[in-house]
Amino acid sequence: MTPANLAEAVLAAAHAVFDRRGLDHSVLPESVTLERPRNPEHGDYASTVALQLSKRVGVPPRELAAALAEELARTPGVKSVDIAGPGFLNLRLDPAAAGQLAREVVQAGQAYGRSDRLTGQRVNLEFVSANPTGPIHLGHTRWAAVGDSLRRILAAAGAEVTSEHYVNDAGAQIERFGQSLYAAATGQPAPEEGYAGEYVTEIAERIVAERPELRDLPAEEAVPVFRDRGYQLMLDEMRTSLERFGVHxxxxxxxxxxHSSGAIEHALGRLREQGHVYDADGAIWLRTTDFGDDKDRVLIRSNGELTYFAADSAYYIDKRERGFDKCVYLLGADHHGYVNRLRAIAACAGDDPDFNIEILIGQLVNLVRDGAPVRLSKRAGNIITLDEIVDAVGVDAARYSLARSSTDSPLTLDIDVITRNSNDNPVYYVQYAHARIASLLRRAADLGISRTDDFDPGLLSHERENDLLKALGEFPGVVATAAELREPHRIARYLEVLAGSYHRFNDACQVLPLGRTPVPAELTQARLWLVEATRVVLANGLALLGVSAPEQM
Known part of the structure; x- marks a missing residue:
């Protein structure tokens, strides 16, 4: 029995009690929440539903709790229900009902943990969105790990998700990139506010190899060629780096x-129809101060030049007109000022900024080795690149380490820790649990032992088995909560708890009949189901983070 099944049973018991007593069903919630007691002696799960409902229906909480306990005691799989304090319900499951979860997990396989919590939502998830003027750097890499994990988690919760990378390929930075490439190709210094680093020289040399005559052309003819070809080569490199990192x-x-499709003109027309566009000082403005922005924003300058904000407005409206009801932006710490203006765009477009748009801000990442900051990139000059991070620690360690902490907080990654094969390395600790199970299953196969369809779940009554079953049962709820709160780190922290539960189980409960201690065949079968269920959940959880589940380490 999963926590979700038990929660449904508690709610069903409440409906039955209300029926018998003629109480108002409208005060009953759509669902109830169960908690794990801090002290295992108090039961497997606890509920405060009697306390929550007593005032609404005018029944003393202990009296209502007693009625609920009587009803729940008749529920198959519930061993006992005790009343504590002013009306807490402490529930214990029958070992057979608890152990049956192992079968449910194994039979569900990769589907275990998935839900329909967000079914019906069409989500556009935009992340990374790096300028195509340089390699993917460390800050982008955090969003690559978090964003791709969030994409997987949202889909597991039933949402229809489209992951999107916005390519800033218009404007001054692209022009400066073309000028920088031309300067590198002709042996000139980079222009003011231009781009430097070995990668600029590399790309310039590739373009000259394709078009040797460019060096002899006037700058006004050569720069556009360097700009357009350099942009394509840089974009290809970004795609390759991200795909290598497991991000598609x-x-x-x-x-x-x-600009070319008329989308900006269309968006400005729609915003004007909504009554939020006005003309002043020869420019065209959007009245964003009506919706929490600190100042109104210029859409078209007095010289007729479009602003970046005009493109931002058009981009949001384009997303909505493509059918997405939620537009989620994952932005870096230097974009904190964008929050109110993006929300104001949604409001000016006639949308609900509390529903249709979400802006998540991620904090900075630092990389250290031997206690000192990692040197800057030789290739990119003033940054550390995604490829260098992967080369240093590997895809799994990088993705897991970047996703396991809340994006609200700055993050320092210690290369020495996340590449260490020890239990103080979280990714190793979790992956080792999976590899340890795989090793056990190989030993079982060598002994000619395999899982049979029939096993007695009631045999899974050891304290460590009970702890492991409880942890397995929590996985679907953790996934749903991580999706709703946009917090992939909840998956990583859960996996570490699950791995710890498995390691303690493995140390306390012998599975195979090896050595001097005989294990009854029936108990071996039950524990093999439990072990395989744990392997399934570890693999499913790691997959949500884009991290592999190794068979051996």
Whole structure:
């Protein structure tokens, strides 16, 4: 029996009690929440539902708790229900009902943990969105890990998710990139506010190899060629780096298309129809101060030049007109000022900024080795690149370490720790639990022992088995909560708890009939089901983070 099944039983018991007593069913919640008691002696799960409902129906909480306990005691799989304090319900499951969860997990396989919590939601998830003027750097890498994990988690909770990378391929930075490439190709210094680093020279040399005549052309003819070809080569490199990191985008959206397709003019017309566009000082403005922004924003300058904000407005409206009811932006710490202005765009477009748009801000990442900051990149000059991080620690360690902490807080990654094969390395600790199970299953196969369809779940009554079953039962709820709160780190922290439960089980409960201690065949079968259920959940959880589940380490 999963916590979700037990919660449904508690709610069903409440409905039955209300029926018998003629109480108002409208005060009953759609669902109830169960908690794990801090002291295991108090039971497997606890509920405060009697306390929550007593005032609404005018029944003393202990009296209502007693009626609920009587009803729940008749529920198959519930061993006992005790009343504590002013009306807490402490529930214990029958070992057979608890152990049956192992079968449910194994039979569900990769589907275990998935739900329909967010079914019906169409989510556009935009993350990384790095300028195509340089390699993916460490800050982008955090969003790559978090964003791709969130994509997987949202899908597991039933949402229809499209991952999107916004390519800033219009504007001054692209022009400066073209000028920087031309300067590198002709032996000139980079222009003011231009781009430097070995990668600029590398790309310039590749372009010259394709078009040797460019060096002899006037700058006004050569720079556009360097700009357009350099942009494509940089974009290809970014795609390759991200794919190597396990991150695939469904859509690479070009900012240029907003200008060439008329999308900006269309968006400005829609915003004007909503009554939030006005003219002043020769410019065209959006009245965002009506919706929490600190100042109104210019859409078209007095010289007729479009602003970045005009493109941002058009991009949001384009997403909504593509059918997405939730637009989620994952932005870096230097974009904190974008929150109110993006929300104001949604409001000016006639949307609900508390529903249709979400902006998540991630904090900075630092990398250290031997207690000292890691040197800057030789290739990129003033940054550490995604490829260098992967080369240093591997995809699994990088993805897991970047996703396991809340994005609200700055993060320092110690290369020495996340590459160490020891229990103080979280990713190793979790992956080792999976590899340890795989090793046990190989030993079982060598002994000619395999799981049979029939086993007695009631045999899984050891304290460590009970702890492990409880942890397994929590996985679907953890996934649903991580999706709703947009917090992938909850998956990582859960996996560490589960891995700890398994390691303690493995140390206390012998599974195979090896050595001098005989294990009854029936108990071996029950524990093999439990072990396989744990392997399934570890693999499913790691997959949500884009991390492998190794068979051996």
């Amino acid at each position: 985008f469904d859509v690479w959206f070009s900012e240029r298309t907003l």
